Amino acid sequence: MTSTEAQSQKFRTAQWRMLLVTMFCYLFYYTGRHNFGWAIDGMSADLNLTKTDIGWISGSMLACYGLGQAVNGNLGDKFGARRMMALGALFSAALNWSVSYASSFTSVLIFWSANGFAQSLGWAPGSRLISNWWSRTERGKAFGFYTFAAGSSSVLTYVLSIGVLLVIGMMNSSDETWRWIFRVPVLFLPIGAILFFLIARDRPEDLGFVSPADPLDEDQKSDADDNSDTETSFQRYRAVLSNKKFLIACVAIGFESWARYGLLVWVPVHYLGAGWKQQPGTLWITLSLPVGMALGALTAGQLSDRLFQSNRSRPIALFLGLGSLVSMAMYFVPTSNTYLGIVLLFLAGFLVYGPQASFWALCPDILGRRRAGTGVGIMDACAYGVAALGEVAIGRIVDVTGTTAAVFPITSAVCAAGAFCILFVRQ
Numbered sequence: 351m352t353s354t355e356a357q358s359q360k361f362r363t364a365q366w367r368m369l370l371v372t373m374f375c376y377l378f379y380y381t382g383r384h385n386f387g388w389a390i391d392g393m394s395a396d397l398n399l400t401k402t403d404i405g406w407i408s409g410s411m412l413a414c415y416g417l418g419q420a421v422n423g424n425l426g427d428k429f430g431a432r433r434m435m436a437l438g439a440l441f442s443a444a445l446n447w448s449v450s451y452a453s454s455f456t457s458v459l460i461f462w463s464a465n466g467f468a469q470s471l472g473w474a475p476g477s478r479l480i481s482n483w484w485s486r487t488e489r490g491k492a493f494g495f496y497t498f499a500a501g502s503s504s505v506l507t508y509v510l511s512i513g514v515l516l517v518i519g520m521m522n523s524s525d526e527t528w529r530w531i532f533r534v535p536v537l538f539l540p541i542g543a544i545l546f547f548l549i550a551r552d553r554p555e556d557l558g559f560v561s562p563a564d565p566l567d568e569d570q571k572s573d574a575d576d577n578s579d580t581e582t583s584f585q586r587y588r589a590v591l592s593n594k595k596f597l598i599a600c601v602a603i604g605f606e607s608w609a610r611y612g613l614l615v616w617v618p619v620h621y622l623g624a625g626w627k628q629q630p631g632t633l634w635i636t637l638s639l640p641v642g643m644a645l646g647a648l649t650a651g652q653l654s655d656r657l658f659q660s661n662r663s664r665p666i667a668l669f670l671g672l673g674s675l676v677s678m679a680m681y682f683v684p685t686s687n688t689y690l691g692i693v694l695l696f697l698a699g700f701l702v703y704g705p706q707a708s709f710w711a712l713c714p715d716i717l718g719r720r721r722a723g724t725g726v727g728i729m730d731a732c733a734y735g736v737a738a739l740g741e742v743a744i745g746r747i748v749d750v751t752g753t754t755a756a757v758f759p760i761t762s763a764v765c766a767a768g769a770f771c772i773l774f775v776r777q
Contacts, residue, residue: 357559360559361554361559361562364483364554364557364559365483365484365554365562367549368479368480368483368550368551369480369483369484369492369495369496371545371546371549371550372431372476372479372480372496372499372550373495373496373498373499374499374542374545374546375435375436375439375476375542375543375545375546375550376435376472376473376476376496376499376500376503376542377499377502377503377542378439378503378506378538378539378541378542379438379439379442379469379472379473379500379539379542380500380503380504380506380507381503381506381507381510381535381536381538381539382439382442382443382445382446382465382468382469382535382536382539383411383415383442383465383466383469383507384503384504384507384508384614384640385446385507385510385511385531385532385535385536386407386411386462386531387614387615387616387617387618387619388508388512388514388515388528388531388618389511389528389529389531389532390404390528390615390618390619391528391619392526392528392529392531393458393528396526396528397452397453397454397455397458399455400749401745401746401748401749402742402745402746402749403455403745404745405741405742405743405744405746405748406459406742406745407455407458407459407462408462408611408615408738408741408745409737409738409739409740409741409742409745410459410462410463410466410738411462411463411465411466411738412466412735412737412738412741413463413466413734413735413738414463414464414465414466414470415466415467415469415470415730415734416466416470416730416731416732416733416734416735416737416738417467417470417731417735418466418467418468418470418471419470419473419474419726419727419728419729419730419731419734420727420728420730420731421727422434422438422470422471422474422475422727423474423475423478423723423724423725423726423727423728423730423731424583424586424587424723424724424727425475425723426474426475426476426477426478426723426724426726426727427478427586427720427721427722427723427724428583429475430475430478430479430553431475431476431478431479431550431552432479432546432547432550433547434471434472434475435471435472435475435476435543435546436543436544436546436547437471437543438468438469438470438471438472438543439471439472439539439540439542439543439546440539440540440543441465441468441471442465442468442469442536442539443536443537443539443540445461445462445464445465445468446465446532446533446536447532447536448461449461449462449465449532450529450530450531450533451529466734470730473500473726473730474723474726474727474730475723476496477493477496477710477713477722477723477726478552478722478723478726479550479552480492480493480496481713481714481719481723482552482553482554482561482719482722483553483554483562484562485562486714486715487655488655489655489711489714489715490651490652490653490655490662490707490708490711491651491652491655492651493651493707493708493710493711494647494648494649494650494652494654494707495648495651496707496710497647497648497651497703497706497707497710498644498645498647498648498651498707500644500647500706501640501643501644501645501646501647501648501699501703502640502644504614504639504640504643504644505637505640505641505643505644506535506538507535507640508618508636508637508639508640509637510534510535511531511535511618512636512637513534514527514530514531514534514535515527515531518530561719581721586721586724587724587728589717589721590717590721590724590725590728591728593716593717595716595775595776596712596713596716596717596725596728596729598771598772598774598775599663599709599712599716599729599772599775600728600729600732600733601732601771602666602709602768602769602771602772602775603705603706603709603729603732603733603768604732604733604735604736604737604768605670605736605764605765605767605768605771606666606670606702606705606706606733606765606768607733607734607736607737607740608736608737608739608740608760608761608764609670609677609702609761609764609765609768610643610702610703610706610737611737611740611741612740612741612744612757612760612761612764613639613677613699613702613757613761614639614640615741616744616748616754616757617639617695617757618636619754620685620754620755621635621636621685635685635688635691635692635695636695638691638693638695638696638699639695639696639698639699641696641699642695642696642697642698642699642700642701643699643700643702643703643704644699645700646669646699646700646701646702646703646704647703647704647706647707648707649700649704650665650666650669650704650705650706650707650708651707651708651711653665654707654708654711662708662709662711662712662715662775663708663712663772663773663775663776665704665705665708666705666708666709666768666769666772667769667772667773668769669701669702669704669705670701670705670765670766670768670769670772671765671766671769672697672701673698673701673702673761673765674761674762674763674765674766674769675762676694676697676698676701677698677702677758677759677761677762677765678758678759678762679694680694680695680698680755680758680761681755681758681759681762701765702765705768709729710726710729712729713725713726713729740760740764743760744756744757744760747760
């Protein structure tokens with residue numbers, strides 16, 4: 351083996367190590383965010399909250415998360431993911447415990463909103479790290495694995511939350527069980543943060559490697575000249591916000607995220623119902639939703655590279671279009687229909703969350719690797735801004751209609767809107 355081949359093999363090993371440790375850290379991130387849906391019923395009863403109140407709490411967290419993404423994505427380009435992801439995980443774990451001791455609507459709102467900002471320190475900086483280590487021809491695969499870790503984090507959160515309800519909830523007749531939903535799942539979050547900080551490196555140069563050549567990047571010339579490293583934050587924001595393709599993609603992911611969080615937050619409420627303790631097995635039906643999301647992200651990322659030749663907009667439109675049909679079908683399926691519910695929830699998760707990998711790969715594809723963190727941050731800010739407004743709207747509609755099944759036609763409509771918007775992004 352020549353020295354060049356040996357160096358290439360070492361780089362490949364390091365490349366996968368960076369991806370896997372970033373995935374490992376993010377595997378626990380959602381334990382501090384996607385646990386909320388499982389606490390809604392107990393929290394509402396204990397603190398006397400309406401579903402509209404819950405919508406405001408959930409929406410405020412998402413709004414703060416989106417605002418944080420707009421800020422922290424740019425900071426990720428400047429300071430790197432190693433410190434930011436680790437700090438975000440530690441802060442989020444502490445704020446979840448703070449929520450568990452809350453005694454009013456106001457205290458829950460404040461702590462949960464602050465948790466949204468803490469959570470925003472993770473995704474965009476991590477995306478920049480992956481963009482630094484992987485070239486465009488493999489970026490769909492890399493982001494597919496990264497998004498798969500995020501989807502798997504939802505699965506882990508659902509399992510841990512259901513476990514808390516079954517172990518603590520079945521033994522405790524009071525409404526205090528919801529507090530443990532914010533205590534137990536996040537215990538793993540600091541572990542992921544510490545290991546990530548010890549192992550991760552922001553750029554190949556930090557380990558003595560050269561960044562992978564990327565002839566397909568639009569900014570390859572500026573990468574070679576290293577001009578974008580000297581850009582100010584204002585210049586990065588201006589370059590990102592003046593790109594029309596990117597802005598249209600931001601609108602599309604806004605609709606996708608509305609649908610995604612509509613399912614993640616309200617499906618547990620829909621299946622909990624009033625008598626879940628008499629039929630606790632129905633809780634496990636909901637697990638098919640995040641399992642579908644995890645596998646959808648992994649599949650769509652691979653498809654965008656292999657079948658669609660790194661064209662991201664086509665698989666996004668395909669998945670969201672089919673997701674719209676499946677979500678509408680869910681409206682007509684009663685919670686008692688176990689097997690059909692499992693299949694449709696799996697498909698809904700698979701199709702609604704699958705496009706995420708392609709959306710994130712679009713950022714460095716359109717904007718260039720050096721602005722990837724800023725681009726992902728702005729895109730995620732748009733995604734969660736729309737999702738935040740959507741949560742308030744869903745909560746209000748559930749209060750007015752008196753049925754949590756209302757979430758499914760809403761999800762169907764916004765999936766269709768996202769599929770339509772992304773058609774205008776040509777690569």
